[in-house]
Amino acid sequence: MLLIHCPCCGVEAEETEFAAGGEAHIHRPGPDCSDAEWATYLFDRKNPRGVHLERWRHAFGCGKWFHMARHTYTLEVYGVYQADELTPPQAILDRIAERTSA
């Protein structure tokens, strides 16, 4: 069970206090988009064995959504960042590069 740090309320808590929300940074196209674009938005998700940027919600805590960069196999957490950030902060990208370069 993951130990997760909530960047909104600052609590470090058990995974059971949180709810996973799937892949992060998915663009929601407008109603004028093509069927293919809409299908991509609805259904196409990454499923990497490796680094994954994902959404989490502190469901049984402060209720806030946030982002987490996590390795799906080793379960290493590279960092958490706010839900309104459209890309991971540079510090997290640096951490990912450092930890996955070996």
Add this chain to the structure above:
Amino acid sequence: MTRLAEGGALIDRTKPVSFKFDGKTYQGFAGDTLASAMLANGVKLVGRSYKYHRPRGVVTSGPEEPNALVNLGSGPTHEPNVRMTQVPLFEGLEATSQNRFPSLNADIGVLNALASKLYPAGFYYKTFIHPRVAWKHLFEPVIRNIAGLGRAPSEADPDTYEHQYAFCDVLIAGGGAAGLLAARKAGEAGARVMLVEQTERLGGRMLVDDDAEIDGKSAVAWVAEQVIALEAMDNVTIRLNTCASAAYDHGYTMLYERRTDDRKGTGPRHRLWRVRTKQIIAATGMIERPIAFYGNDVPGVMLASAVRDYVKLWGVAPGRNTVVYTVGDDGYRTALSLHAAGHKLSAVLDVREDPVGMLVEQVRGAGIKVMPATGIGKVIGGKAGVTAIKTVSFATGKDDAPLDDSIPCDCVAMAGGWSPVVHLYSHSGGKVLWDAKLAMYRPDANFRPTDGSGEGFVHAAGGANGELQTQAVLKSAAEAASGALSSIGMTTDTSAPTVAAVAEQPMQPTWFTPTQGKASYGGKHFLDYQNDVTVADIRLAAREGYESVEHAKRYTTLGMATDQGKLSNINGHAILADALGKAMPEVGTTTFRPPYTPISMGSIAGREKGILFKPVRETVMHNWHAAQNAEFEPVGDWRRPYRYQQGNEAREPSIHREIARVREAVGLLDASTLGKIIVKGPDAGKFLNMMYTNMMSTLKPGKCRYGLMCNDNGFLMDDGVVARLDEDTFLCHTTSGGSDRVHAWMEEWLQTEWFDLKVYTANVTEQWAQFAVAGPNARKLLERFEGDTDLSGDALPFMGFTDGVLDGLPVRIFRISFSGELSFEIATPTSYGPALWEALMSKGEDLGVGPYGTEALHVLRAEKGFIVVGDETDGTVTPHDVGMSWAVSKKKEDFIGKRAMMRSDLTREGRKQLVGLLTTNPRRVLPDGAHAMSADGTRAIGHVTSTYYSPTLKRSIAMALIEDGQSMMGQTLTIGIDANSAAKAVVSSPVFYDEEGARQNV
């Protein structure tokens, strides 16, 4: 009796204990396990194997035991598949043998063994294939009857169990020499330490294999010194009878504590600990391996280490005349301990050509015959135990070997080498390496299980790290402690006590012993005792192409028994490697999955059973409903009155009575469970335009609008009435089960997609009690309250609302209706709910007021053709499908679900559409979910979504989703009832009553 005259470190000879096995009374001593007590009574046959029902005896002295499984206790405390080696003996203990009929001694299941050629590896797929029909009617019932081990208990368990949470810096699993030293170092460094040990004693093998001196003291004295030092440290917690069952992600560790299995003491029987630890030191030791030879399962054939455990710990000699069969020096320790106890040893058989060294010389010096390059070619004996063995020379080097001398004996001690217990290291991703010299998988320090920061958090120490010599065990423990402590910013040195011990010679890995006739058709060489998997089975699997170790496991069931292959896996994998001509690491190992040993179902449930299983939500009126004899039904987590029973009234008359009250007088419904979410802010209207399919921003303050909520697939997910309280504030009603989900849904969009909108939400569902006052007399009833609120149709029209006061109670009155009648929904702060309800009841007595439940509500709404999300919808239904295109805005640029509704599948012809169904026989009520058939009867074209007998219309009504149903009005459909009958129904509008809405709009 095989109890020795003296000795037995764990037993108290002054405290005799009597117990029963299969109805017969035996005596043991306090400190015995059930296994040691049975052996002390000379009982060798204790169980039957799973497949062949072969007679089996105790093989081990610990949790790895595959054979000695019993039913423990009786009645409500009955527990199946308990390992006798882990059962502490207590006065009055009752155990029965398993997997035998009619008795352990005369088991007819043994016929399976006679027909064993019918049950090769993969027999389910081979033997019982033809004829096909025989599987269902003959094979499966018979197999089900004889399969399985213990009997499941049939009564509720009266014991209590609990979960406990703990935190520590370093968790040390295993209280042997390595665990004690690591705990001492970590404790002295100031770390918060938990030391857990699965048995009731600390010291591990040091208590038995005490030939080493540590820091000039005997091993036993050194252990005692460590225990005293640890017990004096406040930062160290020691838990005995506690197994580190599993290590999960990020240091989450599960411990299984058996507290009162000896039926002494109070409190919970078992505890499941959930421990968050920064570091784990796995000092879990090793398990000795059996050796595969013909007849290695006859009762009396045991692990050599277990034999000397019984001698030294419990003062029991499992045999009076023992043969030791060993692949290295370690088996000689068993010979020496039996010799010291005054027992005879016929021979020590050693697979090595030239056994030398101190232990060997000590054995020879004791006058015991040592036979080099010799194995056991065959065990002679039966259910009464071993009577003799025949030797075989390893010089022949092949399967088909001539057998040599017969040596009489009543016990065989197998010393097949040791396997580190790497389970805890492997549970969350640690890798193991094959050490060919020691023939064992050892933890690979380069691939530790890692924590959230990617750093290794499990450190293997001592035997678990593959160390066999005491000096190396302690050195490894010191290094593990140092590694664990430095990871958390603490330090210790890596010094270890000095050990003086006999030097040992290398072992010779041996997986198989030749015998007369090939193993495939000669005697059985067992690998997995519990599941009866033999060397021949593994070889057959390899020949038939099951080359992957995971495939071979499933094909043969190797390691799939309750012992999870603790004794059998490594041996089986070695046999597979040999059969495939591969090296061990190429074959690999199966996955080590938690828990390490079986844990009780009770401990998993903990306290969360009965009323504590799942929280229940009750409205403020719950006790009133209960006092009125309400029958409750679950709606989400809520309990709502389904109906109110008067006297012995059956269901239907009571529901019809409640419906008539609403249609003819006035009824009260506790609608407090409806979700109520405040959406507030300058962008609230804009936000709700996205959340609902309708336009919400144009709603006027003081007005209500019924809204539909879809997901981005375009499918209905919730509905409810939205009231605009003021320019910036909306109150959104949701379904009773949907309030938390809808609130979370709104928050998700606000926080993750439209975080630029100035809106906040609050779920105020439980802050308000809300009652529907419905029926022709509703207004009359409310006008009897004191207050200046004008309730006339002009002042408060349908779909309007107002804040007001009723008899001094603050209320908000909505003119909304789910029954189709003149209806006021009155919300008041929750604590005023009972006062308002009681006032409504007392003031309306002469108007015929009374409560109605959810079933009456459902019939009332079905008569009106109102949908229920979850009845008429199933996650694949759009607003258009249920005839609610009017609630889908065409003007809005976007809303959730808009784009999806343009997709081809959602706009195509032939989608299921909501219609009404009127059965040609008006008394016939269709079954819920019944299928409508196509005209040619070849396929289902839809299904019934709601179906009732309407007392108002005095006929059956139903709603259904039918392909192109809107264009089938007036047609007669065939509705399947069951395999042999069908009903006819005419397609109609789903609105059965007051189609123009005149009754609610007054």
